[in-house]
Amino acid sequence: MISVNKLCVKVGDFELKDISFEVPEGHYAVLMGKTGSGKTTILETICGLKKVLSGTIHLHGKLATHAKPAEREIGYVPQEGVLFHTMTVRDNLSFALELRKWSQQKIDERVEELATLLGITGLLNRTPHGLSGGETQRISLGRALAAKPAILCLDEPLSALDEDTRGEMCTLLSDVQRLTGVTTLHITHNISESDRLGDMKFLIEGGVLKSLPSKVREKRSDLTGKVSPETGSPSDSSTQVKVD
Amino acid sequence: MTEQKTEEHSSALKSRSDLPFYAIFIAISTIYVLLIVAMLSAETTYTTPDHIWAAFAKPEIRYAIWLSLVSCAITTVLSLWVSVPIGYLMSRHDFRGKVLVDAILDIPIVLPPLVIGLCLLILFQVDVPQIEWLNEMVASDSEANSSQEFAMKKTQSIDDLIRKVTKLIFGKAIGVTYEIPSVILAQFMVACAFAVRTMRVTFDQIGPRYEQVALTLGCNRGQAFWRVVFPQAYRGLLAAGTLAWARALGEFGPILIFSGATRMKTEVLPTTVFLELTVGNIEGAVAASLIMVVSALFVLVIARMFGLTRAVI
Known part of the structure; x- marks a missing residue:
């Protein structure tokens, strides 16, 4: 679960005030907004990469406002993939596991599992040079998921991909989220992408974050027979937080 | 009418030739390139190989070659050790007084070399x-x-x-002024400034995103730097190392003031050129400078082989 309450962040001259929203466990939230609206800043703040001026961030019910990025257990997929070029694809995938001192056998098993899930088995022993945009994002996603984080943060992961690859990646992201149950926050400015993936939708506009109705979510709720939980922070009047 | 106008326009455009533009630019470029080639050719053909070998046989010149190679190697290693942390901090962090620190770091580059030598001499006599x-x-x-x-x-x-x-x-008193350490320090003060600048550009080009990803994957700052950023900076490291080495090899002004020009003690190759010229032995001066020319070309080839960008070197 991601719970952000009255968050204030300042990056240079840019400032975001009183941002509140909540993504319950296992949901796929999409945060939309124009370029420069501050959506990446919000995502990076949740990941612990930007300093919080005021407000709180709770991750899995624990206060994590000022926790170090490593302590947050968040899988982060940046816009351009940002693979480590001096390592092979296999080393990229096993990076987080080596830091956690997993045994070599367990690392190998996990890497194989991820490679099969993401369809990158044939790429494991090569370096990231010359990989296509889609392959790069698959590996970046695998690297983020390797240590089995409870939260996945995606920063416009599909923006640099062509239409066909984008479609494939949407299906993959949807499948991965369904299989792993990871709580996901996905940033995009693409409406079709958000319609296809998000079971919760947020829009940031003019420094105000509001939630939007989501068709996918209604559909999923119908299928599972579950009622979607209401989210948000009632204390914040400037922010619409209830999801239809 | 319209067609006529179009023809008029196209003929007017055709009349402007690119030839004068390229003629002037190519002429200026050629003169400068020829000047460099002529300069080097003149030196290499000035004396006979026998004279050069005779100059190499002199123990003073052999000592100068040895001291130059050793001091430049030490200077390069020291410069890299210092330039990596400074370059990283200056590239990644904003802090109060950063502009001032930045200006201070550029001082050795803009200061006349003789003045650097004088400053060092005075510093060690404080x-x-x-x-x-x-x-x-x-x-x-x-x-x-x-x-x-x-x-x-x-x-x-x-x-x-x-x-x-x-x-x-x-168990042995080792001084700095007018001793071998002064040679290394004089070279280091200038060479390191260039290495710092190169490393800063390198870290700027790598960008903070890589270490941010590493931090979210479980690294602390140190791990993110040594495991992810540092290996990616190897081209910049090579560039900074080559640049520092080349600057150190050619350093003369600060060494003359701070280390003196004592034969078989603080004599490096540029000092040899100076000393040989002052006693009228042009062959000796040419022999010593040829070693520096060959070394500089060697460094240039190595740098290009590793694909280092022209902007850096």
Whole structure:
């Protein structure tokens, strides 16, 4: 679960005030907004990469406002993939596991599992040079998921991909989220992408974050027979937080 | 009408030839390139190989080659050790007084080399108070007359202090001024400034995103740097190392002031060129400078082989 309450962040001259929203466990939230609206800043703040001026961030019910990025257990997929070029694809995938001192056998098993899930088995022993945009994002996603984080943060992961690859990646992201149950926050400015993936939708506009109705979510709720939980922070009047 | 107008426009455009533009640019470029080639050819053909081999046989010149190679190697390693942390901090962090620090880091690049040598010379002659316990420890190790020498003065220069400390640690007094360490320090002060600039550009080009990803994957700052950023900076490291080495090899002004030009002691290749010229031995000067020319070309080839960008070198 991601719970952000009255968050204030300042990056240079840019400032975001009183941002509140909540993504319950296992949901796929999409945060939309124009370029420069501050959506990446919000995502990076949740990941612990930007300093919080005021407000709180709770991750899995624990206060994590000022926790170090490593302590947050968040899988982060940046816009351009940002693979480590001096390592092979296999080393990229096993990076987080080596830091956690997993045994070599367990690392190998996990890497194989991820490679099969993401369809990158044939790429494991090569370096990231010359990989296509889609392959790069698959590996970046695998690297983020390797240590089995409870939260996945995606920063416009599909923006640099062509239409066909984008479609494939949407299906993959949807499948991965369904299989792993990871709580996901996905940033995009693409409406079709958000319609296809998000079971919760947020829009940031003019420094105000509001939630939007989501068709996918209604559909999923119908299928599972579950009622979607209401989210948000009632204390914040400037922010619409209830999801239809 | 419209067609006629179009034809008029197209003929007007055709009349403007690119030839004068390229003729001027190519002429200027050619003159400069030819000047470089002519300069090097003149030097290489000035003397006969016999004269050059004779110059190489001189023990002074052999010593200068040895000292140049050793001091440049040490300077390069020191420059890399210093330039990596400074380059990283300056690239990644904003702090109060950063503009001032940035300006200070550029001082060795803009300051006349002779002035750097003079500043170093004065710095090591600055008086500091005598340290009694250090004097006593050194005195107990050495003869009686040197202990009297220490007792006579109330103050000592930084150079004297270093001599005492090294005497205590290594059993032999090693000074800086007019000694081999001064050669390395004079080279280091200039070469390191260039290495710092190169490393900063390198880290700027790598960008902070890589370490941010590493931090979210579980790294602390140190792990993110050593595991992810540093390996990616290898081209910049090579560039900074080559640049520092080349600058150190050609350093003359600060060495002349700070280290002197003592044969078989603080003589490096540029000093040899200077000393040989002053005694009228042009063959010797040419032989020494040829070694530097060949080294510079060698460094240039290595740098290009590793694909280092022209902007960096």
